[in-house]
Amino acid sequence: VDLVESGGGSVQAGGSLRLSCSASGLPHSKIGMAWFRQAPGQEREGVAAFERDGRITYAESVKGRFTISRDSAKNILYLQMNELKVEDTATYYCAAASDYVLNGFDSFLSVPLVAVDAWGQGTLVTVSS
Numbered sequence: 001v002d003l004v005e006s007g008g009g010s011v012q013a014g015g016s017l018r019l020s021c022s023a024s025g026l027p028h029s030k031i032g033m034a035w036f037r038q039a040p041g042q043e044r045e046g047v048a049a050f051e052r053d054g055r056i057t058y059a060e061s062v063k064g065r066f067t068i069s070r071d072s073a074k075n076i077l078y079l080q081m082n083e084l085k086v087e088d089t090a091t092y093y094c095a096a097a098s099d100y101v102l103n104g105f106d107s108f109l110s111v112p113l114v115a116v117d118a119w120g121q122g123t124l125v126t127v128s129s
Contacts, residue, residue: 001023001024001025001026001027001096001117001118002023002024002025002118003021003022003023003094003095003096003118003119003120004021004022004094004120004121005019005020005021005092005093005094005120005121005122005123006019006020006021006022006123007019007020007123008091008092008123008124008125009124009125009126010126010127010128011084011125011126011127011128012127012128012129013084013085013086013127013128013129014083014084015084015127016080016081016082016083016084017081017084017125018078018079018080018081019035019078019079019081019092019094019123019125020076020077020078021033021035021076021077021078021079021094021120022074022075022076023075023076023077023094023096024075026075026096027098031052031096031097031098031099031102031117032049032050032051032052032096032097032102032108033049033050033070033077033094033095033096033108034046034047034048034049034050034068034094034095034096034097034108034109035047035048035049035068035077035079035092035093035094035095036092036093036095036113037088037090037091037092037093037125038090038091038093038122039087039089039090039091040090042090044093044113045059046059046107046108046109046110047059047062047066047079047092047109048062048066048067048068048079048109049068049107049108049109050068050070050077050108051102051107051108052099052102052108056068057107057108057109059109061087062081062088065081065082065083065084066079066080066081066082067079067080067082068080077094079092081125084125084127085127086127086128086129087127088125088127089125089126089127090124090125091122091123091124091125092122092123092124092125093119093120093121093122094119094120095108095116095118095119095120096116096117096118097111097115097116097117097118098117101115101116101117
């Protein structure tokens with residue numbers, strides 16, 4: 001699986017950005033797709049996910065501001081980020097996990113990072129006050 005993110009940049013607080021993740025080599029079996037982020041000096045954390053059963057889950061910190069969506073025909077995952085805050089500053093990563101990895105977890109966002117099958121290279125989002 002190859003994941004390539006784009007759309008990061010610099011924006012003022014209150015602004016919006018849309019991230020994209022182009023995926024190739026996806027298996028035919030059910031998989032989960034998600035966005036994670038990592039701020040400087042902090043651990044990588046889950047932001048939003050399409051679960052393998054079609055549910056969408058969000059981290060509490062982004063609920064109501066971020067929207068995950070996808071174009072299944074083009075294998076593109078999106079993250080629309082509105083009302084951005086300074087604390088949203090981070091490198092954002094696209095991730096994929098197989099059915100095997102996700103078994104036993106209610107959400108992709110709960111999966112141990114080392115178990116994730118594929119990561120993109122990341123795209124930097126900087127929010128200034």
